[in-house]
Amino acid sequence: MVRLTRAQTQERTRSGVLAAARAEFAAHGYGDAKIDGIAARAGLTRGAIYANFTGKRALYLSVLAADAERAARRSGAGAAQVRSPREALAAIARARLSGRALTGAELPAEVLDDDRVRTAHAQLLTLEAVVLGLALERLGRRGRGTRVAASALTLLAGADGLATSAPGFADPFDVVAACELLAGLPPDRGGPRPYLRHVAPARPVDEPWPGAPAPRDGIVHVLGLHRLEAAEESVRSAPAGADVTVALVAGRPDDLEPLARLVLARLDGTLRQAIPEPARPPLRLLLGPAAADLAAAAGVTEPADDTEAAVRVEAGRLVARADGRGAGYAVVAGAVTRAVARPA
Structure with a gap:
């Protein structure tokens, strides 16, 4: 079995989160989509989502x-x-x-x-x-x-x-x-903008x-x-x-x-x-x-x-x-x- 590097594992996790987020946003739209719903779709904890993205806006x-x-x-x-x-x-x-x-x-x-x-x-x-x-x-x-x-x-x-x-x-x-x-x-x-005449x-x-x-x-x-x-x-x-x-x-x-x-x-x-x-x-x-x-x-x-x-x-x-x-x-x-x- 091939062992993944830390970077490969992180990239796989991010890809999984994005796929789950895409499905959640498609189903509910931005306003009604939930981080908990994305986490459930990805099979991860809420904390794991936030470890990779700062929030719903960044995910969207x-x-x-x-x-x-x-x-x-x-x-x-x-x-x-x-x-x-x-x-x-x-x-x-x-x-x-x-x-x-x-x-x-x-x-x-x-x-x-x-x-x-x-x-x-x-x-x-x-x-x-x-x-x-x-x-x-x-x-x-x-x-x-x-x-x-x-x-x-x-x-x-x-x-x-x-x-x-x-x-x-x-x-x-x-x-x-x-x-x-x-x-x-x-x-x-x-x-040119007037302030350029005064640029040092x-x-x-x-x-x-x-x-x-x-x-x-x-x-x-x-x-x-x-x-x-x-x-x-x-x-x-x-x-x-x-x-x-x-x-x-x-x-x-x-x-x-x-x-x-x-x-x-x-x-x-x-x-x-x-x-x-x-x-x-x-x-x-x-x-x-x-x-x-x-x-x-x-x-x-x-x-x-x-x-x-x-x-x-x-x-x-x-x-x-x-x-x-x-x-x-x-x-x-x-x-x-x-x-x-x-x-x-």
Whole structure:
């Protein structure tokens, strides 16, 4: 008989708990599902459930996240014919409407009955709009695309809610057509946020990357789940071709990380189905252990929901550090300033 390692045993237990939770939520919905019912289905004690998950919200979001991740991996490359912002918006709408049962687009109000969770959810949606907006720009959208993407996500969220509360009311073909029309919104120049003029310069350093392997040359932006809107600052400030990696962290990841997994999986599936590869923004989003490792390398040893720090990497070495609001902008602006000041 093969003996399982401790890690394998823990993973098997978590998988069993998630399977039991999925059945409990399917039978009773979020509001009426009980931890005791999940424990009974899993053949475990209530304490064993809490040893693996912080509570019912974390369990529910973990189930949705796992389903969304599977759906994203199964997503076909259906974006080859998308060549314009209008076509992309229609493809985004079709992808979201066809995948609503798997992506958990509409979350029960009880799941979002905590200010900390609501703030993180809003910031995750903002990050989603930033990524999709950048894709629209790469497909020819004039001006900033974030507002258009956010409007499309708002329309689709409303349609998703009505699909549950008033089945048959909204025609999905009309919803797709409405999203297409958002391509005609006036250009939004969206200049840099005023506070960036007052951001302290980054600290020049010359240090080896702590650990291996070093990331590609570019910017590593560490952001708490309440500060994700700042990702747009590093992406837009970075020079052409620079790699931008955003590490998502939280003060208590056990209850917010499943929500982030859900939104990022939904975004991944949408990009695969609606945005051709050349139009996808050069932005990597990391969560979990990989994000924690990058955060530690950037000097963030105790992440918080409002964490903001950034480093710039060149030839495998750290050349600039910054923290606080505008950190992503600071490490780019500082590097550009040094490059300009360097004698010819």
